[in-house]
Amino acid sequence: MREYENDDELRYEIDQRWKLVESCENEDVTRIFEEANDVLRVAYLANMGGWFFYLIPIALIAFSLKKLSNEAREMFVMPNREVDRLWPDSKTA
Numbered sequence: 001m002r003e004y005e006n007d008d009e010l011r012y013e014i015d016q017r018w019k020l021v022e023s024c025e026n027e028d029v030t031r032i033f034e035e036a037n038d039v040l041r042v043a044y045l046a047n048m049g050g051w052f053f054y055l056i057p058i059a060l061i062a063f064s065l066k067k068l069s070n071e072a073r074e075m076f077v078m079p080n081r082e083v084d085r086l087w088p089d090s091k092t093a
Contacts, residue, residue: 021033
């Protein structure tokens, strides 16, 4: 993508080919172009989808640890009366 943005000659060539395909009235060319785009789209989604198996568990663990850390921090600064209210049997321990 960077080459497309920075190289005027390449951008012109790609744009001309794109216009050529868009203006083509041959149904076979149009069908092949659409099928190729569908294959590329599916491949891209499959590639991105593969990362979710790695990222989702890590994100869940990070979220859980953050929540646990916040609750632990709150418990350390919680007044005794609040501790007694939440855990009534804590006085006997």
